[in-house]
Amino acid sequence: AQSVTQLDSHVSVSEGTPVLLRCNYSSSYSPSLFWYVQHPNKGLQLLLKYTSAATLVKGINGFEAEFKKSETSFHLTKPSAHMSDAAEYFCVVSLNTGFQKLVFGTGTRLLVSP
Amino acid sequence: NAGVMQNPRHLVRRRGQEARLRCSPMKGHSHVYWYRQLPEEGLKFMVYLQKENIIDESGMPKERFSAEFPKEGPSILRIQQVVRGDSAAYFCASSPEYEQYFGPGTRLTVT
Numbered sequence: 544a545q546s547v548t549q550l551d552s553h554v555s556v557s558e559g560t561p562v563l564l565r566c567n568y569s570s571s572y573s574p575s576l577f578w579y580v581q582h583p584n585k586g587l588q589l590l591l592k593y594t595s596a597a598t599l600v601k602g603i604n605g606f607e608a609e610f611k612k613s614e615t616s617f618h619l620t621k622p623s624a625h626m627s628d629a630a631e632y633f634c635v636v637s638l639n640t641g642f643q644k645l646v647f648g649t650g651t652r653l654l655v656s657p
Numbered sequence: 658n659a660g661v662m663q664n665p666r667h668l669v670r671r672r673g674q675e676a677r678l679r680c681s682p683m684k685g686h687s688h689v690y691w692y693r694q695l696p697e698e699g700l701k702f703m704v705y706l707q708k709e710n711i712i713d714e715s716g717m718p719k720e721r722f723s724a725e726f727p728k729e730g731p732s733i734l735r736i737q738q739v740v741r742g743d744s745a746a747y748f749c750a751s752s753p754e755y756e757q758y759f760g761p762g763t764r765l766t767v768t
Contacts, residue, residue, distance in 0.1 A: 584764075586759040586760050644713065645702060650699050
């Protein structure tokens, strides 16, 4: 069955330093993968998506993720963290059901200190 | 184009009451999804609807929960005889075909 594992429940960085949020997936076929961000008491916003085109995917707000089939990973990175990046981040896989049935990871809370 | 709208944003119900959560999809979107987010967890798929049809309800609890998406009006997620374990954030998403756009959620508290 398709699933995603987010390896860190919390990540703390200082403003201006790089961000790395880790995600590993399990899938028996080439998956569609997404990263969503959730700010406190807000809905979810799509950061970026991978759908079997380029393996390096660029998203909004300077985020990008690289699909590595050999490592079954889809880690999210950003060169320089901003205070406004503090939020919950979800790695998501879409099941091959004929419609976009999303399976969410448990989330990583990113804390950014001044 | 307004985003996906959900109301109420916060809902408090006593055990045994009914909860009705509404979702108005984006204009032109005919697909609606409902998800539940328990505290400290990711979102879990509940149900997928198109206008007047339930396409997949494999994530819905077998009892007390129902969903509809009528020809006119918002999609409704209905929870009968709520229990404390129903306290959660309920999100809906709409889609024109494939990619989903999420609403701000309804936070249900059962006292």
